[in-house]
Amino acid sequence: MTSVAQPPPPSSELTVIHVTVADPRVEPLLRELGNEYSARYGKDAHAEMARYPDEEFTAPYGGVLLLLLERGRPVAGGAFRRYDETTAELKRIWTHSAHRRRGLARRVVAELEREASARGYRRIYLTTGPRQPEARGLYLVTGYTPLFDTEADPETIGPLPFEKHLPAEACTARTRKAADQ
Template sequence: MTSVAQPPPSPTELTITQVAVSDPRVAPLLRELGDEYSARYGRDAHAELARYPDEEFTAPYGGVLLLLLERGEPVAGGAFRRYDETTAELKRIWTHSAHRRRGLARRVVAELEREAGTHGYRRIYLTTGPRQPEARGLYLTAGYTPLFETEADPETIGPLPFEKHLTAEAPARKAADL
């Protein structure tokens, strides 16, 4: 049976909100993300998601953003934290399994870039796992530079690092422009 991709929700149906890691709406993000990583890598990934203290994802150095439908249901999200003085690290990029292939992760990444820019970061760094080709494709199409040999077998590399330098106009974009 072939599934038909649903069109993305209209911008008026979506709200982006900044929340604390402890916000109950973040729990589905972390639970599904941990379950998926555990299935892909064959080990419990929930501890890895809890590796960084919640404070690293709060102002003034970081943030957690959720993309919400009108009725308040979280459908996508992500976070950033301080990597170094001028670099933010994106973490926990997620789209609910029922809402994938609709451009929502790209929208989350763009909003995280914008928000990181407002915190004074000029570079974004991130890693994704070798068994996440969808994420690799997302970052490549979003203008990220791979910091690894793209022709190499991802399994021989381990975490796949990427970077993107923010331009002066990138932080000024609004969610409505995405």
């Protein structure tokens, strides 16, 4: 039986909030994310996720964690961090397993792009694992360019890198600030 994508709930039911990684509402999403990565790759992914200090996802480093809340409960989220002067790197994009196939991941990516652009980034970079075909598909349908041979076996590539250039007019806040210095 094929699963049919449900439309996202009306926006009045979803709220985007900016929180820190330490916010207790983040923990269930990161725990489930780590558990799923561990199951897919056969090793403890929690240590890999801890490789990036929480402060990389907060100002002034250019990162912020977003959660979509449905009636006060976290259902999806993601983060970005500074990759280089003009590039933000998306990390930890996740939708709770009970809320998938509703367009929430697309909304998270769009919100992260919007926030990164508002902070002056002109490019987004990200990687996903070779055993995450749904993530690969998400990035392809949301306009990301694969930086790898899409015909190759993903298992032979390792992490699959993608990029997306943000519209120049959307990246004004940071570039204006840099010009003033």
